[in-house]
Amino acid sequence: MKKKYLLLITALLFVFLAACGGDEEESGSDLLEDGVLTVGVTAGPHEEIVEKIAEIAAEDDLEIKTVVFSDYVMPNVSLDEGEIDISSFQTEPFMDSMVEERGLDIVKVADTVTFPMGVYSESVDSLEDLPDGATLGLPGDPTNSGRALLLFEQAGLITLEEGLGVNATVNDVIDNPKDLELLELDSAQIPRQLGEVDAAAINSNFAIEAGLSPNDDSLFIEQDSTFVNLIAARTENQDDEVVQQFIDIYHTDEVKEFIEENFDGSVVPGW
Incomplete structure (x- = not known):
C-alpha cells in the first residue's frame, strides 16, 4: 500500500515539475535566454547601422551584440543553426536562393536599406575606354551574379536573353x-x-568598406535599384517580441536620419 502511495506521489511531483518547466519555456522570448540579441551583419554600413540601433536599444534595456561576417553565405548558415538570433545584410532574392539551395528554415521579417551596385575600375576613367577583350569581375553567387549582369546590360556593355532577371548567368549573354x-x-x-581586372561590379556595402564611394568613384551605378535588403529570423522566432522591437527601432526616424547623414546617398532607407 505504501508503495502505491509512493508511486502516486512521485507521479504527481513529476507532473508538477513538468508543468512548471512548461511555464518557463512559454514565458518571454526564446531569443533572450542569455539576455542578449545577437545580430549577424556584413562589415561596413550594415555593421554601422546595427551599432546605432544597439545604442538606441540600450536605452530600453535591450542589449544587442553584433557578429560581423566577411561573406554572404555564413550569416544565413549561422542563423539557421542558432548561432545568431537574426541577421541584417542581404536581399530577398539572395536569401530565397539560399533557402531553396540549402533547405534553411529562415524567413524575412522586415525591409531595411538599399545598396545600389556599381561598376568600378582602377585602369579606366570611363566604361567607353574599356578595351576589346577586357576582363570584368562580378560576384560569383547566383543572385548577385545575375544582378551584376543586369547592371552591365544597363551600362550598355552586354545584352542578355530577355525575361531572366536576376536568374541570368554568364551563359545567357x-x-x-x-x-x-x-x-x-x-x-x-x-x-x-x-x-587584377579592368573593371568590376561591386556591392555597395563592400565598396564602402574598401573606402570607395558609390556616388563618386563608380563609373556606372544601378538605376532605381529594387534590391531592398532585409532582416531575417528563424521561422520559429519570426513573431518574437524582441524581433519586433528590433524592427521598430530600425524603422525609427533617428535611424533613418543616421543613414542619410552618414552614407551620402550610397545607402538608401528602403522601408
Missing part, C-alpha cells in the same frame, strides 16, 4: 560587342582584386 571576359569572383574579395 547574347551580345558582347567588345568580347568582354566575365570573371566571377567572391563578392567580398572583389574590391581587393580590382587591380
